[in-house]
Every structure is written in structure tokens, then in C-alpha cells.
Amino acid sequence: MSKKIAIGSDHAGFAYKTEIIAFLKAEGFEVEDFGPTTEASVDYPDFAHPVSSSVEEGKNELGVLVCGSANGVAITANKHQGIRAAIAWQNEISALARQHNNANIVCIPARFIDIELAKKIVKTFLTTDFEGGRHATRVGKIACS
Template identity: 85%
Template sequence: MKIAIGSDHAGFDYKEEIIAYLKELGHEVQDFGPSTADSVDYPDFAHPVATSIENAKNELGVLICGSANGVAITANKHQGIRAAIAWQNEIAALARQHNNANIICIPARFVDLELAKKITQTFLTTDFEGGRHANRVNKIACS
């Protein structure tokens, strides 16, 4: 699977570890940065991740910042993006099953690295259920 990933400085270390983990699992990962843990502005990385999914250059995305709120708000400005914040595996699964989320946003300051990896794996391996949820998801988009 082709996966886009980005973070801010608070999520940088997790980003690097999750990239390595995803590559071990055989995924193709496009890293949108940052390239260091120096202080950065999260929109500079969340927008390109979202754009790559909008343009079908990547299938799903992972964004990581301190609370996950900033990257989620930024990504959700893009038409067709459904970015969900997850701090537990079950929330990551429900974001895919019920909301057809295409970007998972992880709060690095509130979950440990192992849980962040599990959340990412759950997100990537869970399918959208469709059915009654499809109508609801279709109502999300603004024309």
C-alpha cells in the first residue's frame, strides 16, 4: 500500500519509527517531513499529505503531532479528506469502518510509541463497512 506520512516537531520521532515499521510491513511510504525535530509549523506538512491523497498519489495517510488536533483540522480542510484522531485501537478501527477515514492523526504526547504503531496498523488493515455508513459519509462532503 502507498502511504503518505507527515508530522510536526512533536511527532517527528514517532514519524521516523512508524516509517521504519511500515517499510518492514512492506508498505511504500512517502515522507512529507519534517526532516529534523526542529520546531516547525504543522500545516506545512499536513497539507501536502492531504493533497497526495486527494490526488490519489497515496492511498492512506498518517499525521502525527502533539495532540493530533492541529494536523486533523488542517487535513480536513481538503475536500475528500476524512482525517480522524485516534488514541486507541478501537477508535482507529471505527474511523475506518464507520467514517471511511483516509488519514489517521495520532497524538504523540498522549500515546506511547508501541500504541502509535498498533493504531497505525489497525487503521491500515481495517476496511470501510459501507452499508448504512456510506450514506452518512456521502453527506460529509460539501459541494
């Protein structure tokens, strides 16, 4: 069974989001697009919060957020207690975010990496497992509640 993935962006990440959705569907993932639907200027929290809630509530297993720098969507996503959103601009960072931090949303900086690297980062994130062990103890200390 394929993983269910939530995805969203802002206007700066819209083109990448569109390409990443097509890529993920071709790879066999089930993708729920939380918008936006055009490149018109939007406020990233309007899309980062629904993606984060979807992952936090278990409606989707993992999430992908895309904006210009990835900072805005990561900051927004990490306001949710059950979310561990990681900015990844290299493939190795994507893998470590899953392996060591059990990140459940990857944030892509569309203005700083090319689309092929973005797709590679997303695929690595979605197919890498959490290692657990000593990392589980650390991850268990992240939440404030």
C-alpha cells in the same frame, strides 16, 4: 501489492514519525515521507497539507499525520474536501474510523500515547476496510460541495 502511504508530522511528532516509517516499511508498506526531516520547530500545516493533497489526489491511498495532540494536523487535513482525518488514541477508535467513517488519514497524538500503541493504531487503520452500507450514505453527506 502494498498500499502506498503518505506520512508527515510536526516537530512534536517527528520521533514517532521516524519510528512509524521504519515499522511500516518492515510491514511491507510503501511510504512517502512529506517531512519534516529534523526535530526543529516547524508549522504543522506545512506538512499536513501536502500529505492531505497526496491522498486526496490518489497519489497515496491513505495517510498518517503525527503531532503533539493530533488536533492541529486533523483540523488542517479536514480542510481538504476529499479528506476524512480522524484522531485516534485507542486502537478501537482507529478501526471504527475506517469501518464507519471511511477515514483516509489517521492522526496520532504523540504526546499522549506511547509509540507501541501508535504503531498498533496505524497498522489497524491501514489494514481495516470500510464497511459501506448504511455508513456509505452517511459518509456521502460529509462533503460541503
